[in-house]
Amino acid sequence: MKEIFEALIKEGFDYETTLERFGGDEDFYLEMLSSFTEKDPLQDLKEAMKDRDYARCFRAAHTLKGVMLNLGLDELSKPCIRMRELYRSGKNEEADSLIDEADRTITEFTTWVNPLLEKWRKEK
């Protein structure tokens, strides 16, 4: 098992369930994870917030939730899930206020995971 997975598991990653979704193909998983972290995952959501386009905010949060759960990033998805529910019930300002928390957790995550992904790419 690659070093990066050990690190992920330490953070609560469910290796078995998630990798089953990827046909047990670690490289495929890491490719997907890279395309998730290579640019700011919250970009679309932030833009929508700036435009106060709450339908789009909801959709963006919803999409993030789906992607993160598919990637097995359950812990990381929590702020986005909360935001999704809030947008859904029209509590837009309350939802907006969670963006910093979402941003912080995701940045923390990418800060340690991106170097490991870089390393995996080089080894490959």
Add this chain to the structure above:
Amino acid sequence: MKRTVIIADDAAIDRSILKRILLSTYDVLEAKTGREALSLYETYFASLSAMIIDIHMPDMDGFVLIKSITSSPTWYHLPLIVVTEDRDIKQQEEALRLGAVGFIEKPYNKTILLHTISNAIDLHEMSSVYNSLRKDELTGLWNRKGFIEEATPLIEKAPKGHYVMTALNISNFKLINDQYGSLAGDRLLCLVASVIQESFSIGADGGLAGRIGSDKFIILTPTDYLLNNNREKYYKMIQNPSFLPQRVHFRLGRRSIDDPSLPVSKYISQAFMAEQSIRQDYGGFIAYYDSKMMDELLAHQQIASHMVESLQKNEFVPYFQPQFNHDSGTLIGGEALVRWIHGGKVIQPQEFIPLFEQNGFIYELDCYIWEEVCKYMRKWIDGGKSLVPISVNVSRNDLAHDGCVDFIASLLKKYSLPIEYFRIEITESVFSSEAFIQQKIARIIEEGFVVEIDDFGSGYSSLNILKNVKASIIKLDMRFFERCADESRAATVVQFAVRLAKWLGMDVIAEGVETADVADFLKSIGCFFIQGYLYSKPVPVEEFQKLLKKGPIIQPKRSNPAPIFVSSKINDPNSFDAWLFKTKAGPACILEINDKGVEVLRVNDAYIGALSKIGIPIQDVLKLNWRAYFDEATKQRFQICWKRLLNGENDVKEVLTFVDMPGAPKKFSVDACQTVLAKETYSTILYCAVTFLL
């Protein structure tokens, strides 16, 4: 060969994951948006096996995508599988309602997902194969096998006579095929199939249609459809297809499903037997197999063969149903109704009018009856009788004839009758028919005729008609309210209609009044004009003339020496209203006070009696706004009195003085003792016991 599946999802990562899962089993087409998915569907629909749809997509969401696909002409029940949130029941319900067959959830579970998709595909393919054995390839209707299999459970479950089987055969199909080629023939068959589907509401409510031979169609529909729907338009669509220079002839055979134990195949063959029975007969194109339908058909033919002769022999006569003022007992008018005196029997209109409407004879008959009525009215005038207005019925069918209005106007001239005595009664539904009919009605009103809205409240747009049409009289059919389970509701609706008419300056004639209770109730709410069995059924002219001869006054029938006014329950003497009017024996009324004025809603008999003593007719009282006739002192006193009532005081007594009220002495006063019964935002209802001070 791998089957092809479309993934419609705007999230690239999710799409890739799903694609990877599916690639082992399927070929995958990806759509980043709903629009892309729709265009992929339109391009590849013939080779697709399933589509997986994410609900939340930016340009066109999943629901809209599903709707667009299922309403596309190429729709063939491609399995649509929706990606949903776990436990979002609303979303799942909506997806199923729109035609999705299953769900998968995010995060994906590979095993569940693959099974869901493959099960949906299997099921679809199996039913496609199955249906290809049961469907007619050319038209998409059922073939014989499919039709029988589908019809059998429907017939078994339905009550006797619920369904009718119709056979349709194109008489000159072979000729058309030979002359214009089989391509044109096929096109005609497809046209017939689509007209059948449209005209018989196939699929919408339990109808079925099949093609069981080259030009032989079979249709199963609820009998109601045949009775309620006008199929002329559809017949014409089949008769004159745009792509054929020749007229298409077809015949219909009908068999009512009256014995659920008979097999469907039997009904099919009997429907075709009926159709075959008229193949020599150029004129008729519908035949009935079963005895009841056959009897009806024969009876109709019987009637039709006699109608012209009967008209010449004066066998059609107007009967007159008198209308009375229930308060004064005065004859106020009559409605002319046609009867057919044939072979010593009086035939009721419901037995011949529908047929005459079908074959167009109705206009000739109506013209005749209108003229008969005019002749009688002339005779009455010449004989020195006191004339009352007579209403005649004018149907949609009549109005559709170009000369209708002119003809009626010419009759009045010919017999020099005063126009206000010849009233035109038109059924409510006709007021909302085609524009040219509405224009005719407008012309009748312009000519100065008194127009009555018959069966008011029975249609869908009663209020709309009142808004748009300047008719003078509303006719309320009380039988319409009898069938109402909740009498107090019915009473409220009647009361509303009467008040509405009053506000619009219209009169109301209640017809179908059979009991004195109902008549008394109507009187208490201001509807005095009564037509119904309580006073008289429709009678021959000789009898009606006697009413004219005897002079205007006949005694009203009373239910009870001390009439009870009840609106909450017409027949319940223990109701609140009954109590209110009974226990307070003196003159009393119920008033409504709002920002527009004071209105008398209900009065008791003592009140009517007291009024008549000072010379005010009760009709007028119910139409007046009393506040307009207060003298100066009363206006001020009333303000104070009003405030006290609103502040919760009961039994506020006040002397009110009226001046210049029409029909009343120049000045008179009443001693009014008022109690608040009900308060609403904009109005207050008072009970008011009054003593008239002269």
